[in-house]
Amino acid sequence: MIDFWLAAGLLLLVALSFLLIPVLRGRRAQLEEDRTALNVALYQERVAELQTQQEEGVLDAAQMDTGRAEAARELLADTEGVEALRVSRLGKPLPLLAALLVPVLGLGLYLHFGASDKVELTREFAQAPQSMEEMTRRLERAVAAQPDSAEGLYFLGRTYMAQDRPDDAAKIFERTVNLAGRQPELLGQWAQAQYFADGKRWSDKVQALTDEALKADPKEVTSLGLLGIAAFEGQRYQDAINYWNRLLAQLPPDDNSREALQGGITRATEKLQASGGKVAEAPAAKAAAxxxxxxxxxxxxxxxxxxxxxxxxxxxxxxxxxxxxxxxxxxxxxxxxxxxxxxxxxxxxxxxxxxxxxxxxxxxxxxxxxxxxxxxxxxxxxxxxxxxxxxxxxxxxxxx
Missing domain, CATH: 2.60.40 (Immunoglobulin-like)
Structure with missing residues (x-):
């Protein structure tokens, strides 16, 4: 931020110059005004002296006129090139007061309406975070600086989930949905966070969120995975197998989570068979066009x-x-x-x-x-x- 404040200070000096230059010019005008007044006073004193000499009979009328003309020429020579008098006077407090108030007022307005926090965040995000905690702090500050950014809220919610903070994540995803709309992916993330925030307890709220997500997009992966987890925890192993198979069909062949998902299907199959059940055959997949x-x-x-x-x-x-x-x-x-x-x-x-x-x-x-x-x-x-x-x-x- 040092370069930013240096640039701001330079611009401030430029702004102050518009206030201080007229004051300095006023000082020069004041000096010229004082010198002119002194010359006029000397001229008047010289004329008075000539009049006294004429009254005493030292000077006649012709000599009096010659002396007066010479004094006038000297006055004109001394005042030649002097600029016109200015109205402003040195010592007026308004320009100096404005020079003090401009930077103070400008700084106050910038701190209130400006974006110094966003400038600092931009500089921070340009560098890779050193830890997950640092990334979380950056995202929290970004959300505080831009509370209407659905993207920032979404990434903060995902980060909270990665840090095993589902209660905070559920609140963040709720805010995200309120901002970005009830998109299936966001509803699935909210339902998942709420499920873990409630201690892996299935609730009407979680059910409603997953139902809404899958109604809008039957292939919404987070909801399918969550329903499979809930079914497995509730010992509804066939339902878990069905949900996870549907999820498995949506994942790319090289997805790293396929192996873990297949392991979950295998465990659910074993538990279903151990309890005397039989795995129902999955419906034939629609042939790819x-x-x-x-x-x-x-x-x-x-x-x-x-x-x-x-x-x-x-x-x-x-x-x-x-x-x-x-x-x-x-x-x-x-x-x-x-x-x-x-x-x-x-x-x-x-x-x-x-x-x-x-x-x-x-x-x-x-x-x-x-x-x-x-x-x-x-x-x-x-x-x-x-x-x-x-x-x-x-x-x-x-x-x-």
């Missing part, structure tokens, strides 16, 4: 495009969100080309081809490289997302 399409340009367009123009090939739901469900990017030089669009190419995890019964294939040429707008386009007829037969798509129409 995969569409194979060959894309080419209409003959009449080949001289109107350039080899480097982008070609976007995507599938979108005929009844559903306008966002592409799966997409690939090529160039005109690659055409004709055959590509596959499947769940692995999903733009968002919740928007997969297999989640929509009917889709449409689209290919667009965009010289600017924009997937949402281009020069030429080709559209296929609606087809089932489970279609396995190869499809043919021709880019042949202006993109309007």
């Amino acid at each position: 995969r569409l194979k399409v060959t894309v080419d340009l209409a003959p009449g367009l080949k001289d109107k495009v350039q080899p480097g123009d982008s070609v976007f090939i995507f599938a979108r739901a005929t009844s559903g969100p306008p966002a592409p469900l799966a997409a690939k990017r090529l160039t005109v030089a690659d055409l004709p080309a055959t590509v596959e669009l499947g769940d692995a190419d999903a733009m968002m995890p919740q928007l997969k081809l297999s989640n929509f019964p009917e889709v449409q294939l689209v290919a667009r040429v965009s010289r600017a490289g924009q997937p949402t707008a281009g020069e030429w386009i080709g559209r296929g007829q609606p087809l089932a997302s489970s279609t396995t037969a190869p499809q043919q798509l021709t880019i042949d129409s202006p993109d309007k």
